[in-house]
Structures are given as C-alpha cells and as structure tokens.
Amino acid sequence: MKIAFTGAWSTGKTTMLDAMIDHYGKNPGFGYISEVVRNVHREGFPLGRDATIDSYVKIMNYQLKAERNMADKSMLISDRSLLDMNGYFRGCRIETGENISDHFVEICMRAFQINNNYDLYAFFPIEFPIVPDDEGIRPLDEAYRQRVSDGILSILKEFKLNHIIVSGSREARRAQLIDAISQLEKSRGV
Numbered sequence: 001m002k003i004a005f006t007g008a009w010s011t012g013k014t015t016m017l018d019a020m021i022d023h024y025g026k027n028p029g030f031g032y033i034s035e036v037v038r039n040v041h042r043e044g045f046p047l048g049r050d051a052t053i054d055s056y057v058k059i060m061n062y063q064l065k066a067e068r069n070m071a072d073k074s075m076l077i078s079d080r081s082l083l084d085m086n087g088y089f090r091g092c093r094i095e096t097g098e099n100i101s102d103h104f105v106e107i108c109m110r111a112f113q114i115n116n117n118y119d120l121y122a123f124f125p126i127e128f129p130i131v132p133d134d135e136g137i138r139p140l141d142e143a144y145r146q147r148v149s150d151g152i153l154s155i156l157k158e159f160k161l162n163h164i165i166v167s168g169s170r171e172a173r174r175a176q177l178i179d180a181i182s183q184l185e186k187s188r189g190v
Helices: 013-024 036-042 053-069 082-091 093-099 102-114 142-158 170-187
Strands: 002-006 030-033 075-079 120-123 163-165
Touching: 002 013, 002 082, 013 030, 013 075, 013 170, 030 053, 036 053, 053 075, 053 082, 053 102, 082 102, 082 142, 120 142, 120 170, 163 170
Parallel strands: 002 075, 002 120, 030 075, 120 163
Antiparallel strands: none
16 A cells, blocks of 8 residues: 655645654554655755756656665555656746756656556645745745645646545644545455
C-alpha cells in the first residue's frame, strides 16, 4: 500500500509523517520517504521561482529512486510525490517563467501519469501561516503558496485520484489518516 502526502509547503506534511512513524513504528515492512526536495537543495540546485530543469530532473530522480528502493515494503508513506512537482507547474507557470519549457512540463506530467501507483493521496490544505525554515527553502509568499495548493488539488480532481483532504488540528489530521489507512487495508483484505 502506497500513500503520498501532498500539498504546498508549510502545511504539516512532514509533521504528520513523523506522527505516522510514531504510530506505525519502524516496522521493517514499512517505508517512509521524506526530505527529497531538501536533499536537492543541499546539493546546490535552486528551488522555487529559481528552479531550473536540472532542479526538477534531480527531484524526479531522487523521488523515483526512493520509491524503487521501497518497492518491497508492505506500506510506503511518502512526504510528496511527482504529483507535487506537477502541481507547482500547474499553479505557478508564471513563477517558473522561461526556466521551464512547456515540453518539459508535458514530459513531467507524463512521468507522473506513468508512475502514478499510489493507493491514496492525503492532501494538506493551507490552514495556517508559513513557518520559515532555517535553510530558507520555503518562499514566504502566501499567494504563490495558494497557487501551488490549487494546482495540486486540480490534478487530484482532474485525474479522479483516490484522495482525502486532511484538515484540523494535529490530532484530528492524525486520526483522519489512520482511519483512511485502516479503511484502505480493510478494502484490500489486509
């Protein structure tokens, strides 16, 4: 079973991934993917409005490699997926400007469609202000963040992907996720 947390930055995805690790534990049959974008940034690739095709190729490579390395896990929870990158393109073509060609965006969407093997997407809407990070990765522009969020949600709806919207307090979000995962397990006879 594969679950992806999706949404704009500073919406609680990583915090909730930590809560899922606390809940499910470090079971050898479970896998967790996080920090893909941060790893790309640490290698010196620009992100956000300054991202280049090389930045996005590196993100795709890291994400696909991490998913391939976790292929044998009975449960995988990923903090982001290729959906997120495409949501950035869809919501923010104005920000990506001339750095990213329409052809590249089309190829990225095809890569997402081909590799779209998540059983559930947990969408985290914007519910609180941006929390700046120490590395300066998170843009502080709320309008930009809303466009990214809208872009991601539009892909979830357009492709009729199995998803839930996770909202409320940390405890409420945790309960919603655990319930959704339990229902998914029951439907699959797990």
